[in-house]
Amino acid sequence: MSVCSALLTRRVAGGGCRGWCGVAPQLVPIRSASVAEPGTRRSDEEQLWEATGNLPFSRAKTGSFFQERPVLKNPFLEDALLRGYLRRHLPQEAAFSDLCAFGERVANEVDEWGRECEVTPPRLVHFDPWGRRVDHIVTSSAWKRMKDLSAQEGLVAIGYERPFGEWSRVYQMSKLYIFSPSSGLYTCPLAMTDGAAKVIQSIGVSWPAHEAYSRLTSRQPERFRTSGQWMTERQGGSDVASGTETVAVPQTDGSYKLHGFKWFTSATDADMTLTLARVQDRTGATAPGSRGLSLFYAEVSRDEGGRLRGIEVQRLKDKLGTRQMPTAELLLDGLPAHRISEEGRGVASIANMLTITRIHNSISAAAAMRRVVQLARDYATRRTAFGKLLKDHPLHIQTLARMEVETRGAFLLVMDVCRLLGREESGTATQLDAHLLRLLTPVVKLYTGKQAVAVVSEGLESFGGQGYIEDTGLPGLLRDAQVLSIWEGTTNVLSLDVLRCVARSSGMVLHAFFTHVKSLLAGASSVPSLTPALKAVDGALSELEDFVQVAATRAPGYLELAARDLAYSLARIYTGALLIDHASWKGASSSDTYAALRWCEHDLCPVATKQARGCYDLSTPPLDAALVYDGPIQG
Numbered sequence: 085m086s087v088c089s090a091l092l093t094r095r096v097a098g099g100g101c102r103g104w105c106g107v108a109p110q111l112v113p114i115r116s117a118s119v120a121e122p123g124t125r126r127s128d129e130e131q132l133w134e135a136t137g138n139l140p141f142s143r144a145k146t147g148s149f150f151q152e153r154p155v156l157k158n159p160f161l162e163d164a165l166l167r168g169y170l171r172r173h174l175p176q177e178a179a180f181s182d183l184c185a186f187g188e189r190v191a192n193e194v195d196e197w198g199r200e201c202e203v204t205p206p207r208l209v210h211f212d213p214w215g216r217r218v219d220h221i222v223t224s225s226a227w228k229r230m231k232d233l234s235a236q237e238g239l240v241a242i243g244y245e246r247p248f249g250e251w252s253r254v255y256q257m258s259k260l261y262i263f264s265p266s267s268g269l270y271t272c273p274l275a276m277t278d279g280a281a282k283v284i285q286s287i288g289v290s291w292p293a294h295e296a297y298s299r300l301t302s303r304q305p306e307r308f309r310t311s312g313q314w315m316t317e318r319q320g321g322s323d324v325a326s327g328t329e330t331v332a333v334p335q336t337d338g339s340y341k342l343h344g345f346k347w348f349t350s351a352t353d354a355d356m357t358l359t360l361a362r363v364q365d366r367t368g369a370t371a372p373g374s375r376g377l378s379l380f381y382a383e384v385s386r387d388e389g390g391r392l393r394g395i396e397v398q399r400l401k402d403k404l405g406t407r408q409m410p411t412a413e414l415l416l417d418g419l420p421a422h423r424i425s426e427e428g429r430g431v432a433s434i435a436n437m438l439t440i441t442r443i444h445n446s447i448s449a450a451a452a453m454r455r456v457v458q459l460a461r462d463y464a465t466r467r468t469a470f471g472k473l474l475k476d477h478p479l480h481i482q483t484l485a486r487m488e489v490e491t492r493g494a495f496l497l498v499m500d501v502c503r504l505l506g507r508e509e510s511g512t513a514t515q516l517d518a519h520l521l522r523l524l525t526p527v528v529k530l531y532t533g534k535q536a537v538a539v540v541s542e543g544l545e546s547f548g549g550q551g552y553i554e555d556t557g558l559p560g561l562l563r564d565a566q567v568l569s570i571w572e573g574t575t576n577v578l579s580l581d582v583l584r585c586v587a588r589s590s591g592m593v594l595h596a597f598f599t600h601v602k603s604l605l606a607g608a609s610s611v612p613s614l615t616p617a618l619k620a621v622d623g624a625l626s627e628l629e630d631f632v633q634v635a636a637t638r639a640p641g642y643l644e645l646a647a648r649d650l651a652y653s654l655a656r657i658y659t660g661a662l663l664i665d666h667a668s669w670k671g672a673s674s675s676d677t678y679a680a681l682r683w684c685e686h687d688l689c690p691v692a693t694k695q696a697r698g699c700y701d702l703s704t705p706p707l708d709a710a711l712v713y714d715g716p717i718q719g
């Protein structure tokens with residue numbers, strides 16, 4: 085049996101990698117070592133005390149005890165669920181050895197680069213020393229290494245090469261999941277690059293986007309290019325249809341020049357972008373709303389004087405987190421561009437990009453949870469309090485176990501969406517798969533974004549005060565997690581997207597949901613240890629069916645008030661079914677069963693619970709408003 089076959093067939097205990105990918109395991113400190121201060125001159129009295137051994141702080145003011153730091157180990161070998169999931173669905177030796185080797189590289193090399201990206205954030209240089217406007221976004225050398233690494237490792241390319249057919253997206257996203265928390269936020273440009281490649285491919289590869297596509301999906305660092313996604317303008321990021329002021333002025337050669345102001349452009353050092361604008365007619369008029377928006381491809385280039393063509397970088401954003409990555413305000417002042425959608429089909433054409441970036445967002449969310457759990461459980465084997473290691477305090481381990489359950493649920497939910505995406509792209513998707521992909525994309529994004537903030541916050545607490553100290557690298561995990569529920573559609577905007585896709589499909593997406601969850605439950609019905617979980621999901625599914633029946637008879641405002649709780653119910657029920665399904669697999673462990681049972685102790689159908697309490701009755705909004713604005717004196 086080859087080493088990697090062994091990896092596929094045996095359950096793994098501990099973290100050693102030697103013999104699987106041929107690399108000896110190394111433990112990597114997440115911070116450099118601190119140095120004790122030298123001692124000071126001692127008085128005779130002090131020396132006497134010292135001689136008696138009663139002056140422990142006499143030689144070094146810092147004392148002799150130093151807490152051991154948590155150690156990042158190979159994130160692939162540390163992750164029993166990831167390996168189990170792949171053993172079940174993608175038992176390919178090549179995939180395992182690649183993920184194992186990549187995990188080793190992440191722990192031993194890339195994580196340090198990620199830290200470098202954080203401590204050397206990008207800066208904007210507006211002018212050269214001689215006063216010429218240059219608008220250079222200066223990034224760290226680590227950020228540039230991330231770009232080369234991304235090409236070499238095929239972090240975008242795999243999705244298009246499709247080495248494992250319909251499972252290729254699962255493989256690609258597994259690599260990104262391992263990479264994300266160490267990537268210095270390089271996963272952001274990769275998300276948009278992947279999304280742009282998908283849009284160009286789905287529209288049909290033609291000039292000038294043909295060259296762009298081959299570069300976005302290249303494995304050669306010198307050819308690889310990244311893309312931006314410039315959608316947000318000053319009037320807001322959610323209501324794109326009425327918030328987009330940018331105009332596209334037709335040129336005689338069939339191209340356009342864009343004039344407008346993009347308020348949030350992430351990873352602004354990208355080589356190209358996809359963006360929305362309104363085409364002007366001969367009189368300079370544009371069509372309003374969504375129907376007036378078209379999709380444009382533009383390259384970011386410089387003229388002979390070194391000045392950006394048609395772009396001025398107004399300033400970099402001062403953000404709570406994601407500081408590793410440049411986010412800028414851009415004035416588009418005659419940016420050369422090519423229209424790649426039909427006129428007025430901008431939103432529908434960029435929707436593919438939204439699907440991809442929302443899935444990437446969800447991968448980053450699950451990965452952030454996984455990373456904080458890995459570090460916290462390692463720390464619990466090093467930190468002693470009240471006479472024993474943290475790992476020997478049942479209450480502490482209970483807290484970590486709850487985080488683990490959330491992390492497992494998030495992982496299975498997002499991987500299932502990747503599975504559906506892979507089926508769609510390889511032409512094996514059924515109608516049911518297509519409906520599920522449309523419904524679950526906003527659901528997984530909104531749910532995992534919220535979970536990540538909660539789990540990472542809990543994780544920081546498990547380090548005590550050290551979790552609050554910047555140069556441990558831990559607070560950055562929380563600051564970066566906070567964006568996951570905001571960009572690419574906030575929780576409420578995505579909840580409304582769920583309603584929209586239910587309405588547009590005449591309920592077919594919900595029909596697909598019920599059908600698939602029932603089939604997952606049926607597949608596990610013969611496993612007695614899962615009975616309580618099965619009953620819980622089955623009961624929640626019935627409650628959800630009842631809710632849908634009742635809601636269909638109510639005014640539209642009723643459903644809007646229920647939108648967020650409905651999305652949460654879909655997430656919890658579907659995740660419960662996935663955990664049960666995974667635990668019923670013949671290679672599952674007792675921990676897989678336990679995780680499923682624990683997950684199903686959640687309120688799986690909060691929309692039914694809250695409906696029963698009258699939370700969506702139309703008498704509620706004025707009461708909510710009165711509560712929110714209780715206090716100010718009415719003038």
Ligand code: MFK
Nearest residue numbers: 272275322324325350374431432435444445448571572573
């Ligand atoms: C680590 C990971 C990093 C991730 C990358 C971070 C980058 C950060 C940069 C940003 O945050 S960029 C800003 C992101 N902005 C958003 O995500 C926008 C949020 N708002 C929405 O999603 C709104 O729902 C939307 C703008 C789409 C609403 O616009 P409309 O014009 O009111 O849409 P409408 O009329 O409902 O649909 C227009 C068409 O698009 C329809 O197609 P048809 O005309 O053929 O019927 C819809 O079916 C289609 N569509 C809309 N949303 C869709 C969709 N199709 C598929 N999926 C969707 N989600």
